[in-house]
Structure formats: structure tokens, C-alpha cells
Amino acid sequence: MSDAFPLTLRPCRADDLPAIQAIYAEAVRFGTASFELDPPDLAEMQARWQKVVTAGFPYLVALRQGEVVGYAYAGAYRPRPAYRGTVENSVYVAPAAQGLGVGRALIRALIAECTAAGFRQMVAVIGDSANAASIGLHRAMGFEPVGTLHSVGWKHGRWLDSVLMQRPLGPGDDTPFEG
Template sequence: MEIRQAWPSDLAAVARIYGHYVTGGVATFDERPPTVEDWHRAYWKIAATGLPFLVAEDDGEVIGYALAKPWRDRPAYRGTAEESIYLAPEAVGRGAGTALLTRLLADCARCGIGEVLAVVVDSGDPASIRLHERCGFVQTGRLARVGRKHGRVLDTVLLQRTLAKPVDSAATIGA
């Protein structure tokens, strides 16, 4: 398995992976799977910030992705990013999630990010929260009953990982 920077040619696979979670579960609150064109717009927006957008590739096939994006658009948040990670169903339990998230955190630190946040839907399956905690995230809060999907009312769990003291320079996002 290789963890590498995503390329535009990977975005159809990214759309397929994310689409599975949009239509078949509650891991995301999106209700319409983004198109490949939507992913292209998101890809270039993330690229413009200098933050990482990674894929896990196994035998030439993209089996997961992880990305970081600015937490908020106000300048004071420039040292904080939110991450997102999804694996193809067949890749779950093979170490791709840990490998992706570990590399994403290292790349965020190189970008001058000091704090990485994760907003995880509390679906009753602890796998995502456990992954984040294995990678050093701590739970910092819960937003109760904020999502409604597939007939369920859902909470989100906020997790945070401190990487380093943020550098107040143009190397950080939004500067």
C-alpha cells in the first residue's frame, strides 16, 4: 500500500468511496453524493490552501483518501484545519486508515498547522473514533442531535489533535 498526494485522476475513485457513505450510511451528513466535477472543485480549492489531499493506493487502486481543509475562513483560525478520511469498504481493517491519518497529520504539521480537528458522526460504530484516538486525537466535545439522516437523529463528536505550536506566518492557511 502506498500513501501519496492525490491527483485529479484519482477523483473518480474518491467520489465512489465517499458516495458509498453518503447513500448507504450516516458517517457523513451529505445526502447527495458529490459528482466528480464537485470533487475537482474541492480538490483545487484545497490545493490552493497548500493543505494535503492524500490517497491510499493498493495494487494500483485507490482504496481510501484523507484531506485537510481550513477549519473556518476567519484569519485567526489560520493554524487550524479540519480533516476528513474515508476508506473503501473492502479496505477497512487493513491499516489504510491509520497510514492515511498518520501521513495527513505529518503533512499538516509541515504546512504550519498546529491544531487538527475532526467532526465524527456518532453512529454507534466506534471505529472512526478509535482510529482518531489511536492517532493522538482527544475528544473535546459533543454536539447533540445535530443531524437527521436515514430516519435517525445523530450526534457528532468533536476530536482535536495538537501537532505543534502554530507558526504565525504566510506558511499557515488563510494568511
């Protein structure tokens, strides 16, 4: 980000959700990061946000000049209790702000918050093995590829892969999990 337009990160508030819904709708309509076919409306995005924050997971926004230019959150990787030390991340950046360090700042902050909360692993499920930007971003933030699910989604008239990446948080799997 340019010094002329510093980036501010903070927890998401309800009044951020229209901008988040617009960012996500663009990604759903034109991208392959999400395997949703129809953008959720604002009420659905509010319900999703509420579910994440009520469960105690971080949900962050990035602002430039007071405008939401990206968001990221962590949620339960899977619902069964044995997975409770693992989170899955999601990060979306407005098209005009892509490539400016917004995603990197959001993931860095999300990693810090999840580590402070005691989580031990973070998983990224990246839509489309051709999504070089997201794969490269996650790799730069310490994620390692752990697998590819080939042709598991059909969107925009073609089969898409899911790329799985993972990074340890805090002590990772070096010590027992007490959470």
C-alpha cells in the same frame, strides 16, 4: 496491510477522483460519517479537490495494487483568520479496505504534512457518536474528545450526533503562532 499488498500513499491527482467519488458516494448513501444526503457528482468532487489543493492543504490517496482504497485531506477548520493555525481532517476508506490500516496510514501522513506546513491543531468532526471505528482510529492517532453536538443531523430516519476530537500538531499551543 498485508506485505503481499503494500500500501502506497501519495498526493491525489485528477485521475484519482473517479475512485474517490465512488468511495465517498458509498459513505454518503449508506453511512453516517458524512451528513450529506446525496452523493456529489464527479464535477463537484473535482471542484472540492481543486479548492483544497489550491489553498495549499494536503490531499492524499492510499493505493493498494494501483487501486485507490482510501483518501484523506485537511482543510481550513473555519474561514476566519484567527483559525488559520487549525485544520480539519477528513478520511474515507473503501468498504473492502476498512479495518486494514488504511485510515491509520492516511491520518499519520496527514498529521505529518500538516505539522511540516506549520499548522498547530487538527480537528476531527466525526459524524455519528456510534461511529466507533472513526472515533477509535482518531483516539489511537492522539486525538482527544473535546465535545459532542447531540442530535444535530437527521439522516437515515434518525438523529445523529457530531463528535469533536482534537490533537495538537508540532508545538501546539506552547508557543505563539506566526503563520
